[in-house]
Amino acid sequence: MSEEVTAAILVIGNEILSGRTQDVNVHYIATGLGEVGVRVKEVRVVADDEAAIIEAVNALRSKHRYVFTTGGIGPTHDDITAECIAKAFGVPLLRDPRAVELLLQQIKPENLNEARLRMANIPEGAELIDNPVSRAPGFHIGNVYVMAGVPRIMQAMFDGVKPTLQGGPRMLSASVIIYAPEGSVAAALSAIQDGAPDTEIGSYPFAREGRFGTVIVTRGTDRARVAEISAQVVAMAREMGAETVDEGIKEP
Amino acid sequence: MSEEVTAAILVIGNEILSGRTQDVNVHYIATGLGEVGVRVKEVRVVADDEAAIIEAVNALRSKHRYVFTTGGIGPTHDDITAECIAKAFGVPLLRDPRAVELLLQQIKPENLNEARLRMANIPEGAELIDNPVSRAPGFHIGNVYVMAGVPRIMQAMFDGVKPTLQGGPRMLSASVIIYAPEGSVAAALSAIQDGAPDTEIGSYPFAREGRFGTVIVTRGTDRARVAEISAQVVAMAREMGAETVDEGIKEP
Structure with a gap:
């Protein structure tokens, strides 16, 4: 960085x-x-x-x-x-x-x-x-x-x-929508973050049309790493049986 | 204050x-x-x-x-x-x-x-x-x-x-819509502000439905003073022949 x-x-x-x-x-x-x-x-x-x-x-x-x-x-x-x-x-x-x-x-x-x-x-x-x-x-x-x-x-x-403007490497972000409350994914998510200090994992609870869930956003400058860590998030969510939507990487 | x-x-x-x-x-x-x-x-x-x-x-x-x-x-x-x-x-x-x-x-x-x-x-x-x-x-x-x-x-x-919370006196605000560009009212407005250091006069240009104008907001804690200064703004705008809407004092 x-x-x-x-x-x-x-x-x-x-x-x-x-x-x-x-x-x-x-x-x-x-x-x-x-x-x-x-x-x-x-x-x-x-x-x-x-x-x-x-x-x-x-x-x-x-x-x-x-x-x-x-x-x-x-x-x-x-x-x-x-x-x-x-x-x-x-x-x-x-x-x-x-x-x-x-x-x-x-x-x-x-x-x-x-x-x-x-x-x-x-x-x-x-x-x-x-x-x-x-x-x-x-x-x-x-x-x-x-x-x-x-x-x-x-x-x-x-x-x-x-x-x-003279920028540096662009931050890419990958979003995963998990239909489970933040508190249920927090521990596993923290473990993923601990193993990936070169990315930033943000957790954003939401309520949409009566359904509750959490959007997990993985940000970083290395596309392969962002994809890899976001895939870990998806695997974690599916393992706990939560409905999960992988939105993939978004260009800034 | x-x-x-x-x-x-x-x-x-x-x-x-x-x-x-x-x-x-x-x-x-x-x-x-x-x-x-x-x-x-x-x-x-x-x-x-x-x-x-x-x-x-x-x-x-x-x-x-x-x-x-x-x-x-x-x-x-x-x-x-x-x-x-x-x-x-x-x-x-x-x-x-x-x-x-x-x-x-x-x-x-x-x-x-x-x-x-x-x-x-x-x-x-x-x-x-x-x-x-x-x-x-x-x-x-x-x-x-x-x-x-x-x-x-x-x-x-x-x-x-x-x-x-333990607040102080509430700030009241009086708005006047003037259908004239900011640059036309600026000098007269500045003179009004100079004569009323106990109020704050803000000027906000706008474009609405193809019409340009300026909203003048007079703020202060003394209702009579806010009304008096805002009346000066109205008089100034009417004197220059601009269409003017006096929105009066709004409670915060």
Whole structure:
């Protein structure tokens, strides 16, 4: 696992913390990073608060290869992400002529007021992230990628960034559905995990249409090993007489 | 705001970080805490990893009045939350006879194997949290409340805990829908915010059925002030000629 490439996601916004909005960006980013061999190790959600944002950015960027932030890059007073990132990196926040150019593709010059121009304030040394939906760009500086919070825009930005990321080996996962309660498979499963430290076996109970069961997910980077360990799970379940569905390996 | 009561939520689970599962617990807890005057200031999601869990629990419990954790309290090898909480508090993890009693209400004695008994391992000094769905309890120790990850069970546990929490004044919110882009209202909105530091004004752009607009949410603990500031937002929007819907104050 020495070549593991890790990431953190930082969600910025009072509306997530108040319960007003259900976050869906974490799920999208985590899934997409898995496809390029980058593993999300940590997520934080913080308020639109300068000290909280700076502290989180600096904590996460020192621990992970990549950090992705969402939210707080619009034109209003509560959009403070760009200035916080600049402070976290100790660089000035500058009006970026490339970003002004992009805004002018969407906004008539007479409507490009000072509030909208705030969206062109970018930390010195940052590269812009394309926004094919509404032009106002995100940016990345060092290992931190700063994106919008509106899901449709965030997704478009992330999709543009994704091919540029340098991932490690992709995590493959194999799922087995066992129609038996978690507590019945736990001991045998633990023994399988002990014999396979190069895979991670997760156990997820479910209730579907009145039936109870457990999904066992075996994850690892070596396809043959994932298949082998997942086959052990299937054999264990069948041996105990439980109805079992082997869903096989899923590409991330 | 000196009497503000704050909380953090710690979501424990590889399945959220891998994108396999969309978290819905944060939204439920945040909404419920708002109803009792407790404000979520921070959320973290960490892997099923001892060091990561202990570090997060200790960081969050020192900063907030309440910490709520979800996930990792089942019977399988990847359920390590209880032992991590014990280590975070520096107390032993003990088999709790009250918890064994509860498990026996749901599980026949001959089926109460060692794996299932792990769900009765509780840090010394903790109080149990009732699980009306499947009995296996959560617990709270100090200011940390440890709950299941399965949403139906987590919700039942949280609903039981909620009336026991000591909140501060509840945050009221007033929403105004303005059919105008964010960038057009930003300057006037910023001026309103500057004159009302005792409220928080959030601006959320939207696109619905082909129409673009902005929802302005004014939040605060003083009903008269929230109404007054939200009325300023309405007046501002109508003055600029934008179609405006005053949704009024919503109880948390």
